[in-house]
Amino acid sequence: xxxxxxxxxxxxxxxxxxxxxxxxxxxxxxxxxxxxxxxxxxxxxxxxxxxxxxxxxxxxxxxxxxxxxxxxxxxxxxxxxxxxxxxxxxxxxxxxxxxxxxxxxxxxxxxxxxxxxxxxxxxxxxxxxxxxxxxxxxxxxxxxxxxxxxxxxxxxx
Amino acid sequence: xxxxxxxxxxxxxxxxxxxxxxxxxxxxxxxxxxxxxxxxxxxxxxxxxxxxxxxxxxxxxxxxxxxxxxxxxxxxxxxxxxxxxxxxxxxxxxxxxxxxxxxxxxxxxxxxxxxxxxxxxxxxxxxxxxxxxxxxxxxxxxxxxxxxxxxxxxxxxxxxxxxxxxxxxxxxxxxxxxxxxxxxxxxxxxxxxxxxxxxxxxxxxxxxxxxxxxxxxxxxxxxxxxxxxxxxxxxxxxxxxxxxxxxxxxxxxxxxxxxxxxxxxxxxxxxxxxxx
Numbered sequence: 001x002x003x004x005x006x007x008x009x010x011x012x013x014x015x016x017x018x019x020x021x022x023x024x025x026x027x028x029x030x031x032x033x034x035x036x037x038x039x040x041x042x043x044x045x046x047x048x049x050x051x052x053x054x055x056x057x058x059x060x061x062x063x064x065x066x067x068x069x070x071x072x073x074x075x076x077x078x079x080x081x082x083x084x085x086x087x088x089x090x091x092x093x094x095x096x097x098x099x100x101x102x103x104x105x106x107x108x109x110x111x112x113x114x115x116x117x118x119x120x121x122x123x124x125x126x127x128x129x130x131x132x133x134x135x136x137x138x139x140x141x142x143x144x145x146x147x148x149x150x151x152x153x154x155x156x157x
Numbered sequence: 158x159x160x161x162x163x164x165x166x167x168x169x170x171x172x173x174x175x176x177x178x179x180x181x182x183x184x185x186x187x188x189x190x191x192x193x194x195x196x197x198x199x200x201x202x203x204x205x206x207x208x209x210x211x212x213x214x215x216x217x218x219x220x221x222x223x224x225x226x227x228x229x230x231x232x233x234x235x236x237x238x239x240x241x242x243x244x245x246x247x248x249x250x251x252x253x254x255x256x257x258x259x260x261x262x263x264x265x266x267x268x269x270x271x272x273x274x275x276x277x278x279x280x281x282x283x284x285x286x287x288x289x290x291x292x293x294x295x296x297x298x299x300x301x302x303x304x305x306x307x308x309x310x311x312x313x314x315x316x317x318x319x320x321x322x323x324x325x326x327x328x329x330x331x332x333x334x335x336x337x338x339x340x341x342x343x344x345x346x347x348x349x350x351x352x353x354x355x356x357x358x359x360x361x362x363x364x365x366x367x368x369x370x371x372x373x374x375x376x377x378x379x380x381x382x383x384x385x386x387x388x389x390x391x392x393x394x395x396x397x398x399x400x401x402x403x404x405x406x407x408x409x410x411x412x413x414x415x416x417x418x419x420x421x422x423x424x425x426x427x428x429x430x431x432x433x
Contacts, residue, residue: 016398018405021377023384025394032390034381118381120390123261135231135239135250143287152240 007055007076008048008086024084030120033082039113042075046085052076065110075113082115158235161213172196173203175312176265179255180208185216191244195252197259198324210234210258212251216244233258256324260310260388266320267393267400270386271311271358273319275304275349276429279356280319282311284386290363290418292326296344297422304349305341310388317403318352355404357429358383360412361421369421371413371428379410 014025022040024033035043041062045055052072060067079085134154136147142154168189169182174197183189192214211234217227229247231239239250260268271284272291281298283291292308299305307322314320326344327336341348360374360382374382380401384390390397409432415421 014395014398016402018377018380018402019375021375023377023380023398023401025384025390025398027394030391032381032384034377036375036377116378116381118385120394121385121387122391123257123388133246135241135246 005051006048007046007050007052007079009043009046009079010084010086013084025120026083029083031083032118032120033084034116035079036111036114038071038111039075039078039115042072042113043079043084046076046079048086059110063110067110071110071113078113078115082117084115161232161235164213164215166213171203171205171208172200173205174200174259175263177210177259177262178203178205178208179258180211181214181251182211183214183216185218188214188216188244191248192251194325195248195255197256198322209262210255212255214247214251217242256309257388261392263389264393264396265314267313267397268388269311269313269383270309270388271383272308273306273311273322274298275306275353276356276426278353279429280306280311280353281425281429282319282355282358284311284358284360284383285362286386290361290415292328293363293418294359294361294415294422296326296328297418298426299341299344299346300419301422301426303346303426305344305346306349306353313400313404314352315400315403317354317400317406319355319404320352321349323348354406355408357425357432358405358408358410359425360410361415363416364414365416367414367416369413369415369424371411371424374410374412376405376408376410379408380405382410382412 012027014027016023020037022035022043024035026033041059042055045058050058053069056067056069056072059072076085132154135152136142136154139145139147144155146155148155164184166182167184167186169180170189171178171180181192213232215230217229219227226242228240228242229244230237231247231251233254238254239247241247269284270286271282272295273280273282274295283294285291295305295308305323306319307324308326309324310322312320312322323341325338325340327338329336358379383401387397411428
């Protein structure tokens with residue numbers, strides 16, 4: 001129950017600030033996340049000692065704007081979905097984005113939290129691949145992802 | 158590897174590129190000069206004997222006979238990575254693998270899969286996967302007076318500056334995937350020499366009939382796009398993030414869908430000028 005009430009950010013992640021946003025790299029899953037300013041501010045406050053309502057109050061103070069707790073709950077939901085929080089033992093009652101937007105209203109004082117994620121590429125994916133009929137040793141080398149082993153050539157792509 | 162070592166090797170060389178040492182050996186005299194133009198730009202001969210990756214090119218010799226195909230073989234260390242009757246295709250695999258290995262293994266630089274040109278003292282970058290139209294866009298930018306940096310990799314140092322990786326442009330001139338190589342000079346452009354700060358990154362994809370209406374992208378979202386195209390992010394995540402942070406300090410990011418490259422290229426250069 002503690003994790004549910006006092007969310008805690010996972011430790012084995014690297015993070016760097018890019019303006020008001022934060023890029024987080026999950027070393028365990030090799031996934032990169034971009035947290036917008038609201039999601040980043042919420043994530044930084046997830047130290048295992050702050051409850052969602054405390055995070056809401058601190059955020060309001062930091063941003064000098066009234067922050068609805070629904071915003072924080074939505075941010076926590078997104079962060080949990082991105083595996084950036086220590087996994088709760090009891091499933092958290094999440095707030096869907098649609099419900100949150102309805103509750104918060106369109107005139108929110110701060111940006112709605114947003115977490116964008118990508119799977120880090122394998123080296124072969126982040127370089128030009130081999131095209132149709134070029135010799136290959138394994139499927140990862142081919143743009144099509146298909147290396148025909150008998151002939152040792154890429155099929156398609 | 159021992160079996161390979163026992164073959165008669167006619168010639169070979171050890172090269173150093175971006176702090177990575179690799180070796181190439183061939184079993185037939187006269188083939189090595191065909192390998193040299195395929196080596197990474199800026200490579201230097203090394204006198205060290207120990208290399209991190211050794212390519213062994215076994216060129217098929219003798220006449221073709223009925224029922225017997227003479228195949229050229231290429232090994233990276235002890236793994237066979239190509240087996241083909243056409244030597245040029247095997248050499249293309251050698252080039253791709255060596256460039257990719259260098260990009261992955263170097264810790265001196267961070268390699269991003271992107272086309273790069275220089276324009277008025279800063280770099281314009283086009284990150285994207287294969288077949289996303291990087292080379293086409295780079296070629297158009299060169300036509301408009303930009304300086305050539307790379308059509309394959311943006312090479313970023315620890316200060317966040319972009320270095321040239323000016324290998325010949327691989328241009329696909331028909332619907333086949335075969336590329337014809339042209340140097341920047343053959344296309345009437347010049348190749349960049351000194352490292353540049355990045356001014357703009359353009360995330361775009363080709364779509365027939367699309368209208369080029371680029372939209373701005375935040376610095377974080379842009380950096381995430383660059384992360385998607387980082388070759389060694391899995392093995393060097395901390396270094397990659399640190400260098401990306403420095404790289405994008407003064408960068409504006411735009412994204413959109415383009416049709417013909419020449420329309421987008423002119424617009425990108427105008428936007429870049431307006432940004433300055």
